[in-house]
Amino acid sequence: MALRHLVIVLGDQLDASASALDGFDPAQDCVWMCESADESARTWSSKQRIAVFLAAMRHFAQTLRARAWPVEYLELSDHSLDQALVQSIARLQPAALVVTEPGEWGVRERLTQVNRQTGIALDVRIDRHFLCTVDEFARHAKGRKQLRMEYFYREMRRRHQVLMESDPQAADGYSPSGGQWNFDADNRESFGADGPTKVPARSRFEPDTITRSVLALVRERFADHPGSLDEFAWPLTREQALQTLDDFIRQRLPEFGCWQDAMWAGEAWLYHSHLSLALNLKLLSPLEVIRAAEQAWRDGQAPLAGVEGFVRQILGWREYVRGIYWLNMPDYLYANALAADQALPHWFWTGQTEMACLRDAITQSLNLGYAHHIQRLMVTGLFALLYGVRPSEVHAWYLSVYVDAVEWVELPNTLGMSQYADGGLMASKPYAATGKYIERMSNYCKKCPYSPAKRVGPKACPFTTLYWDFLLRHESRLASNPRMALQVKNLARITDSERDQIRAQAQSLRAVQSEQR
Numbered sequence: 001m002a003l004r005h006l007v008i009v010l011g012d013q014l015d016a017s018a019s020a021l022d023g024f025d026p027a028q029d030c031v032w033m034c035e036s037a038d039e040s041a042r043t044w045s046s047k048q049r050i051a052v053f054l055a056a057m058r059h060f061a062q063t064l065r066a067r068a069w070p071v072e073y074l075e076l077s078d079h080s081l082d083q084a085l086v087q088s089i090a091r092l093q094p095a096a097l098v099v100t101e102p103g104e105w106g107v108r109e110r111l112t113q114v115n116r117q118t119g120i121a122l123d124v125r126i127d128r129h130f131l132c133t134v135d136e137f138a139r140h141a142k143g144r145k146q147l148r149m150e151y152f153y154r155e156m157r158r159r160h161q162v163l164m165e166s167d168p169q170a171a172d173g174y175s176p177s178g179g180q181w182n183f184d185a186d187n188r189e190s191f192g193a194d195g196p197t198k199v200p201a202r203s204r205f206e207p208d209t210i211t212r213s214v215l216a217l218v219r220e221r222f223a224d225h226p227g228s229l230d231e232f233a234w235p236l237t238r239e240q241a242l243q244t245l246d247d248f249i250r251q252r253l254p255e256f257g258c259w260q261d262a263m264w265a266g267e268a269w270l271y272h273s274h275l276s277l278a279l280n281l282k283l284l285s286p287l288e289v290i291r292a293a294e295q296a297w298r299d300g301q302a303p304l305a306g307v308e309g310f311v312r313q314i315l316g317w318r319e320y321v322r323g324i325y326w327l328n329m330p331d332y333l334y335a336n337a338l339a340a341d342q343a344l345p346h347w348f349w350t351g352q353t354e355m356a357c358l359r360d361a362i363t364q365s366l367n368l369g370y371a372h373h374i375q376r377l378m379v380t381g382l383f384a385l386l387y388g389v390r391p392s393e394v395h396a397w398y399l400s401v402y403v404d405a406v407e408w409v410e411l412p413n414t415l416g417m418s419q420y421a422d423g424g425l426m427a428s429k430p431y432a433a434t435g436k437y438i439e440r441m442s443n444y445c446k447k448c449p450y451s452p453a454k455r456v457g458p459k460a461c462p463f464t465t466l467y468w469d470f471l472l473r474h475e476s477r478l479a480s481n482p483r484m485a486l487q488v489k490n491l492a493r494i495t496d497s498e499r500d501q502i503r504a505q506a507q508s509l510r511a512v513q514s515e516q517r
C-alpha cells in the first residue's frame with residue numbers, strides 16, 4: 001500500500017501523544033527517526049549528551065514498535081538529518097511529511113528546505129507539550145516596551161489555574177495561593193558551616209542492553225569528545241522519568257525552595273529535581289510535573305514557598321525562554337551587546353584550574369552532564385561574563401556539556417540571562433557579582449588559594465578583580481540602568497590608581513589564560 005504519512009520524530013520529541021502522531025494509522029503511516037551524525041558533530045557534544053539522545057531515541061522506537069507501528073529508524077552513520085530524509089523520501093515515496101514543531105530554529109529551516117527540494121507536503125503541527133504557544137507568546141510580547149518574566153508567569157498561573165484560589169473580591173474571581181505571587185524571600189538560603197545533611201541519593205537507572213550498546217558506541221566513536229560516561233544513570237524512558245518525578249516530589253521537593261541557590265563542593269544533586277532532561281526530551285509533560293508539585297502542597301507534603309518557587313521555574317522561566325527564543329531567532333544567535341571578544345579559556349573543557357568553584361562546577365558538568373542553575377549562572381556563566389568571552393563560544397560550551405541542552409532553552413539562558421548579550425531582553429540587568437556571592441552561597445572559597453574579598457594583589461579572587469573591571473569597562477552603559485545604579489555608584493569609592501591596578505590585573509589574568517591554550 002502507498003505510504004500516506006512519513007511522521008518525523010526528532011530526538012527531543014519522545015512523546016507518544018505528540019501532535020505529529022495524532023491519527024497515526026499503522027496500516028498507511030510510518031514513523032521516521034534518525035540519529036544524525038551532524039547533530040553530534042555540529043555541536044561538540046559531550047559523551048553524556050550524545051549518549052542520552054541516542055539511548056532515549058532507541059528506547060522510544062522500541063516502545064512504538066511494541067505497538068506494532070512501523071518505524072524507519074536510521075542508526076548513526078555519516079548522513080545529516082536532511083540528507084537522510086531526502087533519501088528516505090525517495091525510497092518510501094510518502095504522500096506527505098508530518099512533524100511536531102521542531103524545538104530548534106535550524107532544524108525547522110532544514111525541514112522546510114527538504115520540503116522545497118522534494119516538493120513533498122510538510123505538515124508542521126503545534127507542539128502541545130508547551131503551555132504557551134509561540135503565537136500566544138508573540139501576542140503577549142506585542143506592544144510591550146519591556147518583557148518581564150514575572151508578568152508572563154502571572155498570566156500563565158491564571159490561564160492554567162495553577163496555585164490559584166477562588167476569591168470573590170478579585171476582579172477575575174481568583175487570587176494566588178497564600179496571597180502572594182512570589183515567595184522568593186522565603187527561599188534561597190545557604191547551607192550552614194556543616195553543609196547539607198541527609199541529601200537523598202540521586203535516582204539511578206542502570207543501563208540496560210540498549211543503553212549499554214549506545215554507551216559502547218559513544219565510547220568508541222566519540223572518544224575525543226569531552227566528558228565521561230562512568231556515572232551515566234539518566235532516566236531514558238517515560239516509566240523511568242515518572243519514577244524520577246515521584247522520587248523528587250517525595251524526597252526533595254519539601255527542601256527544594258530553601259536550598260535552591262545553595263552550592264556545596266562535591267554535592268552535585270542536592271535538592272533539585274533533575275527533571276530537565278526528561279522534560280526536554282518530552283518524556284514528561286510540564287503540566288503533569290506542575291500538578292504533582294501543587295498536589296504535594298495541597299496534601300501538606302511540601303511548603304508553599306518551595307512549591308511556588310519550583311512551579312515558577314517550569315510554568316514561568318521554561319515557557320518564557322521558549323517564547324524569547326522563537327521571538328528573536330535567528331538574529332538572537334549572533335547577539336553580543338557587550339561586544340565581548342575573548343576566547344573561552346581552554347580549561348572549560350578540562351576543569352583544570354586553581355579556582356575551586358570553577359574546578360568543581362566544570363568537572364562535575366563534564367562527568368555528570370549536569371549542574372544546577374546557580375552553578376551555571378553564578379559560577380561558569382558569571383566567569384564568562386566578567387572575563388568577556390564571546391557569547392557564541394559560551395553558547396557552544398553550554399550546548400555541548402549538559403544533557404538537557406536543547407537550543408530553544410539553552411540559548412536564551414546563556415546569551416540572554418547569563419551573558420546579557422541581548423542587551424536586556426531576557427534579564428533586566430547583568431548577573432554580575434564578586435567572589436563574595438560565591439563565598440556566601442557555597443563552601444568553595446574555603447578550599448581556594450584566592451580570597452573573594454580582595455580585588456587586587458596575588459591573592460585577589462579572579463571573579464572579584466574581573467567584576468570591578470567589568471563595571472569599569474561598561475560604566476557608561478550600566479549607569480543608565482536603574483537596577484545597576486547602586487553597583488555602579490560603588491565605583492566612585494575606588495581611586496584612580498586602584499582602577500589602574502584592577503585594569504592591569506584583569507588584563508594579565510586574560511593574558512595568562514590565553515597563553516595556556
Ligand code: FAD
Nearest residue numbers: 272273274275276313317318372373376377404405410413
Ligand atoms: P530544577 O532546579 O529542579 O528546576 C526545575 C525545572 O525548572 C528544571 O528541570 C527546568 O525544566 C526548569 N527550569 C529551571 N530554571 C529554568 C530556566 N532558567 N530556563 C528554563 N527552564 C528552567 N535548562 C535546560 O533545560 N536546558 C539547558 O540547556 C539550560 N541551559 C542553561 C544555561 C545557563 C547559562 C543557565 C543559567 C541556565 C540553563 N538552564 C537550562 C536552566 C536551568 O539551569 C536548568 O533547567 C536546571 O539547572 C536543570 O536542573 P534541574 O532539572 O535539577 O532543575
Ligand code: SF4
Nearest residue numbers: 355357435445448461
Ligand atoms: Fe571561586 Fe574566588 Fe571563591 Fe576561589 S575565592 S572559590 S575563585 S569565588
